Amino acid sequence: MSDISCELCKTLGGVLLWEDDFLRIIRVESQEYVGFCRVILKQHVVEMTDLNLAERARLMKVVYAVETVLRELYQPTKINLASLGNIVPHLHWHIIPRFQDDPHFPNPIWGEVLRPAKPRPAMPDAELKQRIALQLASTSSL
Amino acid sequence: MSDISCELCKTLGGVLLWEDDFLRIIRVESQEYVGFCRVILKQHVVEMTDLNLAERARLMKVVYAVETVLRELYQPTKINLASLGNIVPHLHWHIIPRFQDDPHFPNPIWGEVLRPAKPRPAMPDAELKQRIALQLASTSSL
Numbered sequence: 001m002s003d004i005s006c007e008l009c010k011t012l013g014g015v016l017l018w019e020d021d022f023l024r025i026i027r028v029e030s031q032e033y034v035g036f037c038r039v040i041l042k043q044h045v046v047e048m049t050d051l052n053l054a055e056r057a058r059l060m061k062v063v064y065a066v067e068t069v070l071r072e073l074y075q076p077t078k079i080n081l082a083s084l085g086n087i088v089p090h091l092h093w094h095i096i097p098r099f100q101d102d103p104h105f106p107n108p109i110w111g112e113v114l115r116p117a118k119p120r121p122a123m124p125d126a127e128l129k130q131r132i133a134l135q136l137a138s139t140s141s142l
Numbered sequence: 143m144s145d146i147s148c149e150l151c152k153t154l155g156g157v158l159l160w161e162d163d164f165l166r167i168i169r170v171e172s173q174e175y176v177g178f179c180r181v182i183l184k185q186h187v188v189e190m191t192d193l194n195l196a197e198r199a200r201l202m203k204v205v206y207a208v209e210t211v212l213r214e215l216y217q218p219t220k221i222n223l224a225s226l227g228n229i230v231p232h233l234h235w236h237i238i239p240r241f242q243d244d245p246h247f248p249n250p251i252w253g254e255v256l257r258p259a260k261p262r263p264a265m266p267d268a269e270l271k272q273r274i275a276l277q278l279a280s281t282s283s284l
Contacts, residue, residue, distance in 0.1 A: 047221050049209045060202060067191045078231060079189050082224040086240055086248035089220060098228055106228035110250040 003044040008090040013040055015125055018132050022058060025066060025132060027125060032103050033096055034122040035070045039063050041091040048083065048091065059093070065135040066095045073123050073131065080108065145186040150232040155182055157267055160274050164200060167208060167274060169267060174245050175238055176264040177216045179208050183233040190225065190233065201235070207277040208237045215265050215273065222250065 002009040014026030017037065028036040039062050048056055067079050076097035083093050098105055103117045144151040156168030159179065170178040181204050190198055209221050218239035225235050240247055245259045 047209065047213070048223065049206055049213065049221075056202070056206065057199065060198070064191055064198065067189065071189070071191065078226070078228050079191075080224070080226045080228070081190065082222070082226070082250075084220070084222045084224070084250055086220050086222070086250070108224075108226055108228070108250060108252040110253040 001043045001045070003090070006044055006090050007088050008040055008092060009044050013092075014038060017125065017129050018136065022055070023062060025062065027128060032117040033109065034120045035074045035076070035097040035128075037066050037070065037095045039066060039093040039095065043091075045091045046085065046089045051091075059091075061139060062136065063093045063095060065132060065139060069128070069131045069135050070095060070097045073128070077105065082108075143185045143187070145232070148186055148232050149230050150182055150234060151186050155234070156180060159267065159271050160278065164197070165204060167204065169270060174259040175251065176262045177212045177218070177239040177270075179212065179237045181205050181208060181235040181237065185233075187233045188227065188231045193233075201233075203281060204278065205235045205237060207274060207281060211270070211273045211277050212237060212239045215270070219247065224250075 012026055014028050016024060017027055018025040023039055023041050026038050026040060028038060030036050039059065041059065045051060051059065063081065071079060074097045077100045078098045080096040080098050081093060083091065085092065096109060101118055103113050103115055104111055107114065154168055156170050158166060159169055160167040165181055165183050168180050168182060170180060172178050181201065183201065187193060193201065205223065212218065213221060216239045219242050220240045222238040222240050223235060225233065227234065238251060243260055245255050245257055246253055249256065
């Protein structure tokens, strides 16, 4: 199932970090938000409750794996999780490490900008890929 | 575990619709967003990955139940799910029915306002409570 007008059916949507037949993990190419990742379903499905229970669990297991890796790598003040899809109604999760000195904190990243972005060192994609693969392997039987 | 300075440890945070020993479901008292609910953990826990796997699943099962009920009752254009907690770092999920003519659509509700709010009929709390209880009962063994 795909939709030819849907951006997430047509494009990867970022730097590919991991994928299987069900979903992919990408890193968002953002200067302001290092570590910002998305977990994107491969099928064009709109809402979590359009998935069956096993599919919801499979998707969230990957969201949690990404959250775990991002917490370890970046020690953020907070993790923000969101599945919105108002513009692109194709199921995808935002996993955003947030920091007290980031441009919007404590606002959501879609809210008012409060300060300029500070440069923050980003982990190499190879490191992110390796950590995510290891994290998923360690939870694959759960 | 509770934090005496935390708003969600001290107050319900809205109109109580359902609760057990682990979490509560509240309706947000919003004129602009009818059906806007939150699922709030009772313990003062910060991130999803601070919970064990069974607790994560238990929490998300309730989020999905609320999503199901809100979709049935309001037929929204989109459901928005988010766990942010930058201001109140106590695990809670926003479940927000979104409509093409709501004040922010397609922006997140934390983004720029694009139009005035239109009155939208809200279901009585008694109806919401009953539907949520039934939905949770029907998925309790899953």
